[in-house]
Amino acid sequence: MKANDISLGIILLSFFVGAFAYPHVPDMMPTHWNAQGEIDGYMDKFWGLFLLPMISFGIFALFVYIPKYEPRKKNLEAFKDYYQGIVLVTVCFLFYIFVLSILAAFGYNFNMIQMMSPAFAAIFYYMGVALEKTKSNFFVGIRTPWTISDDTVWEKTHKIGGKLFKASGIIALFGAFFKQIAFLLIIAPILAVSAFVFVYSYVEYKKIHKGE
Numbered sequence: 001m002k003a004n005d006i007s008l009g010i011i012l013l014s015f016f017v018g019a020f021a022y023p024h025v026p027d028m029m030p031t032h033w034n035a036q037g038e039i040d041g042y043m044d045k046f047w048g049l050f051l052l053p054m055i056s057f058g059i060f061a062l063f064v065y066i067p068k069y070e071p072r073k074k075n076l077e078a079f080k081d082y083y084q085g086i087v088l089v090t091v092c093f094l095f096y097i098f099v100l101s102i103l104a105a106f107g108y109n110f111n112m113i114q115m116m117s118p119a120f121a122a123i124f125y126y127m128g129v130a131l132e133k134t135k136s137n138f139f140v141g142i143r144t145p146w147t148i149s150d151d152t153v154w155e156k157t158h159k160i161g162g163k164l165f166k167a168s169g170i171i172a173l174f175g176a177f178f179k180q181i182a183f184l185l186i187i188a189p190i191l192a193v194s195a196f197v198f199v200y201s202y203v204e205y206k207k208i209h210k211g212e
Contacts, residue, residue, distance in 0.1 A: 004087065011057050011060060017102070025106065030101065036183070052094050059087070066140075070137055076139075082130040085130060096119045111179045117173060120175070121176075125166050128163065141154075142197050142201065147201045161200075
C-alpha cells in the first residue's frame with residue numbers, strides 16, 4: 001500500500017471519528033491551548049470536529065497536485081517516496097492533534113503541549129530524514145534564493161539541515177518529560193535551525209560564487 005493511500009485512509013477515518021463523536025461532545029469544545037498547554041479557546045463542535053480533517057484533506061490535495069506544476073519534475077520524482085512520506089507524517093500529526101482535542105472535549109485533563117511533544121519530535125525527525133534525500137525543487141525543502149540557484153548549495157544546506165532537524169526532533173521529545181519547558185524545547189531549536197540554514201545557504205553560495 002502506498003503512503004498516499006494510507007494518508008487518504010487516515011483522513012477518511014478522521015471524518016468518521018468526527019461524525020461518531022458529534023452527538024457526544026459539548027456544543028462548544030476546546031480547540032486552542034496556550035504555551036503552558038492549558039485550554040484558552042473554544043469552538044462550535046462542528047468546526048471543532050471537522051476543521052482539522054478538512055485541513056488534512058486540503059494539504060493532501062495540495063501535495064498531490066504539486067508535482068504537476070513543479071518545473072523540476074525529475075528531481076521531485078527522485079525522492080518520491082520521501083515526498084509521500086512527508087504527506088503521511090503531516091496527516092498523522094494532524095490526526096493525533098484531532099484525537100487529543102476530542103479527548104479534551106470528553107473531559108480528559110492533560111497538558112496539551114506535553115502530549116504534543118512526541119508528535120513534534122516525530123515530524124521534526126522525519127523532516128530531517130527527508131531533507132537529506134530531497135533534490136532541488138521549488139516546493140519542498142529549504143528553499144532560499146541561494147539553494148534554488150545552485151545545486152551544490154542545495155545539497156550542502158540540506159545535508160546539514162537534515163541533521164539539525166533530526167536533532168531538533170530529539171530535543172522536542174524531552175518536552176514529554178518536562179512540561180514546564182515543553183513549549184521552549186519544541187519551538188527554540190526549530191527557530192534556531194531555520195535561521196542557521198538560511199544564513200548557511202547564503203555563506204555557501206558566496207564561497208562558490210566569490211567575486212561574482
